[in-house]
Amino acid sequence: MRYLLPVVFLVALLAMLMLRGYVHSEILADHRVRPPAPTDQVPEHILAGGPVIDARDKQNPKALGIPDRRLVLTFDDGPDPVWTPKVLDKLEKYDAHAVFFVTGTMASRHPDLVEQMVREGHEIGLHTFNHPDLSFQSTDRIDWELSQNQLALAGAAGIRTSLFRPPYSSFSDALDNESWPVTQYIGSRGYITAFNNTDSEDWKRPGADAIIERATPDGTEGSIVLMHDSGGDRSQTVEALDRFLPDMKERGYRFTNLTEALGVPSAHTEVTGLELWKGKAFVGAVAVSENTTEVLVVGLAVVGVLVFARFGLMLILSFAHARKVRRKGFSWGPPITRPVSVLVPAYNERECIANTVRSLMASDHPLEVIVIDDGSSDGTADIVGGMGLRGVRVVRQPNSGKPAALNNGIRNARYEIVVMMDGDTVFEPSTVRELVQPFGDPRVGAVAGNAKVGNRDTLIGAWQHIEYVMGFNLDRRMYDLLGCMPTIPGAVGAFRRSALERVGGMSEDTLAEDTDITMAMHRDGWKVVYAEKARAWTEAPESVQQLWSQRYRWSYGTMQAIWKHRRALVERGPSGRFGRVGLPLVSLFMVLAPLLAPLIDVFLLYGLFFGPTQKTIAAWLGVLAIQAVCAAYAFRLDKERMVHLISLPLQQILYRQLMYVVLLQSWITALTGGRLRWQKLRRTGAVEAPGVVNNQRQRAAGERRSVA
Template sequence: MASRTRRQGAAHGAPDGSPRRRLPMRLLLPMLLLVALVAMLMLRGYVHSEILADHRVQPEASTDKVPEKIIDGGPVIDTRSGRTTSLNVPDHRMVLTFDDGPDPTWTPKVLDVLKKHHAHAVFFVTGTMTSRYPGLVRRMVAEGHEVGLHTFNHPDLSYQSKKRIDWELSQSQLALAGAAGIRSSIFRPPYSSFADAMDNKSWPVTRYIGTKGYITVVNNTDSEDWRKPGVREIVRNATPKGGKGAIVLMHDSGGDRHQTVQALDTFLPRMQKQGYEFDNLTEALDAPSASTPVTGAELWKGKAWIFLVGASDGITGAMVVGLSVIGSLVIGRFVLMLVLSGAHARRVRRKDFSWGPPVTEPVTVLVPAYNEAKCIENTVRSLMASEHPVEVIVIDDGSGDGTARIVEAMGLPNVRVVRQLNAGKPAALNRGLANASHDIIVMMDGDTVFEPATVRELVQPFGDPRVGAVAGNAKVGNRDTLIGAWQHIEYVMGFNLDRRMYNLLRCMPTIPGAVGAFRRSALERVGGMSDDTLAEDTDITMAMHRDGWRVVYAEKARAWTEAPESVQQLWSQRYRWSYGTMQAIWKHRRAIVEKGPSGRFGRVGLPLVSLFMVLAPLLAPLIDIFLLYGVVFGPTEKTILAWLGVLMLQAVCAAYAFTLDRERLTPLISMPLQQILYRQLMYVVLLQSWITALTGGRLRWQKLRRSGQVATPGGVPTQRRRVAHEERESIR
């Protein structure tokens, strides 16, 4: 049974007169939020991983196209404006260069040593590291060091297109502008060496770089600190001979650089005593500064880039914490469900188990119905086949499709129809309660059918005078479609397995509207059904707990309900469920501080429901978002294996639930696809519910379209019987 509120007023139409459909803001916002989270994670992966890097140092090519004066020249190569010249650093001047940084651990230590010995250096930074640690680049500039480009992702440019080279340069300059507000004109290609190592692959890149206004800087003294040969060996390798000038290659990133730091502390004072000066490149060459200030739009673009990278790091850090939380919740919930649901099944299936004296007195079954013409005959006939004496009251809540007339035309004993103006499901149930003749009230939906034993099994727990309400076992009847099969898995695993667990913990959160039973006195004590929330079944269950009643689960009380058959209907139903559950939790929040037996639900049930039904589903998308992240940025194989491990854990839990419910395992074949598609839909639905709740939006009931094709196992739906009868009559 669903809403009754009709939309007032006509929607604004399109120019052609057709209604204009707009995406609701509460649907648009969760979609945008998910897209934003994925974008932040992708940005983080982009600047943290080296997905575009090329660590394959390519084999050397021939050198016949490289000018001799370049091969025999110095480490500073200038090909700007058609020039082909090279320069050496003057004697007794040394330019220390550090590649691959800035690194948050080693770059500050290198800067500290340089500052200690009043030395300057050149840092060839990558765009990715500059984006992540802009403060270190600002410190370099503030302390008088020079900053050069070392590409963005550290690829071997000798094997890249001009478009990729342009991109590497522009992205690096963007990061540098955002970090320090400057632009640099010096460049060092990754994997470069001495000038005499220039070949036919690297020389065209050097010439092209020159046309973009850059001076290429290689080196003529390699400390080989990347090999970690020891402090003494690094100092020896970095020392030029005969007082000659040198450009020394070192590294402040890319691994453990403690040997480099220690070597610097020895190397600098030793060489200064020999008369060496440690200058920037342009200082050593007496040339204009390689850095120029950036202003205007370029500066603000750079700052925006740095801000977004920082935001992506912060958001990703929070997401990692969230992933840890959801991982713990998922594993904890699975362990609880497996252990407690098994204990519940063993308990209620013992031969000597009994709720108390058998319950044999007649009960009243309330069937609220709103436009259930396609289903209501199936529902009523299933009740007439009950093994337990029943009084059936169909409350027609202002139906416009003749639902009441169909029931009246059936002329069945002990079946009454109560009509009322459209007022909603809670009002219809309360109206039925006022007309009930018996002390035990069974409630069901107008699209549900009971097995002959359902009512009998459902009311037996009332043999225990402490029991105020009983939850039945709701089954998906139309499970022959893919969406139906997915909901069938969800019902058996997510709902019924949960109910076993909550039953043992004595904090059942929901009596399903499709199949539930109540003591009339208990209902009256809590004020009957309430329309304060959109989840009246959860609301009344929580009220029962707070009033001190026990709420239990009857596994054999099976009811077959018609699940939504389209994505739109499923969305509407789950949106209402999620939002209504949040409303019920908020309404009964004071249960947390209540004492005595009635406070058990507040101490145990409410926190568990909040964690497992609200928080966990809200954080669950992180599993799939990080799956996407791992597949794109690596490690791909480990990520896929981890996801398969989670899927296997869910499959084991689902198989156990199906076994407990004595269901065939065949539908579980579709479970991997359910995890990829169906679960994502549920994520967005819950996000939409959260946004609705946080923004104070109001959600109305929505009537789901029914086909009337659901029947008990072995039964034939009334709709199908009617069609078959009409076919036989036409043949006659």
């Protein structure tokens, strides 16, 4: 289900987007227009006859005219949500009827206007679904255009129509050897084709006076007048109608439907049964697609603005944070030189635990090390005990989970400042000293260190390295200045023991105990800060499955922590700043906004195949460039080599998708009331801190010299 549900969601989203593209003439649309061709194959009586062609009898096609003093006012390309209602108002005002040749794309998007046309006594004709030049199309495509147009009419007004007007048509005497076979085929499908013999040319926007002049027939002859209620600004058409309709009535003309003028039965027939429900289902699907995609586009735009604003804020505040902590003479307060307790919860960490403990023994700050063996079955505790190191204690307990192990370690700690780290992490010699200096400020209750990926030589490791430097540590600089740090990383963090005891220690309520305790510290009024020089090297997951397990736990645990501390939003006092700033930011950018992030990729795919490809690629490259700038700045602040940024484009294409699916799966787990257990990751013990490696080499060289 972890793969099926996200895939179904994305496929449904893409289907809605493609349906919207279909009814907006972005998919399957053909905008070619054929130039005039010879006319020798068109019967003379058709070319010289009236504007209505009845080719239903293939052997005896007829050209029909409009009786004198009858005007059939026709409108093409609608219905339009802006101009069609104005046209209908003018027709109602002067008690005139008209024929609307609608496209399926517009009729399916605005079914209420089609229903209004029929209700007010106007006639509907087909103008194809996507408005292609039918002389380019096969008979199958012509059938498709007609059937889809009829489907839209059935769903909108419950009718079928026998009237048709081909796109890009004009007078019947303009029929040629390419368009005449199309007219014959349309007739064989049971349609009457209506051209026109008076063109207002309102699409040129020549002004109301010119539209009226061109729409007025000579003398008293009847005519089919061509106008448009869609396809652009039709204000001049509406203005012209306000004078044209009453003027022509004064001259004795009647504005009638086409079938009424021809004296034949109505073009409309009622649709019932399965065809009616198919039409309604289609129109309903279009409405869902339109509304959903509009909401998503707006949501994406809002999230995009917020994300870019966050990027800008992050860059500015990170720069300010770096200047603050790196300026000459900066200090948190009196230097912290007293010993600290380092807690190392460990469960089956035999591959890593020796490196972890040795790195602590190389520390240049006095400390005690407490390894809490949480019921390991691989001899982790025995390895530590066998190392015979002074200042290192092993506390054994039955398997109870990481929070319980940390609480056990707190109870056994001798000192006021407690450093916590993971059993797969190694510290540099200066890490502990740098991590505890902020406690010189008595208001500081907890300190976040700088966690770094040690195994960055693989592609997955390089992607996580980018994420750690850019997404985690750059964020922490921003949150530090805002005074609302959301998480003390489990790999490298420090706490006042008295502050921990005040908030009840590490909680087992969530799977993100580090986020949970950080939020609890804020709510208790403590400051939480970031120490950039307190570097810890951790072993990131090396397989997709391990990465999935870790991030699934993180995202689900973060949701749990946000929900647990939701009352911080309305609390006053010391926790108010975190509730007003930190909790909304974490909720928006770590939980809510990423849900819309797949839209970027869905719209990207749609734009590449169906939209403006060059603009789509340019937009994607622009976003990538902004991310690259942020990443490069973050790498510069952390003094990291830029070479790993080569994989940033691939990270955005592949790695980001995995994170989307993980978050979506976490949402599904949360909404369905599911429970997620702690998932142990397989470790290799390959990570060592650079400083530790050098110290160990020096120590080994000294031992060899002593032996010699």
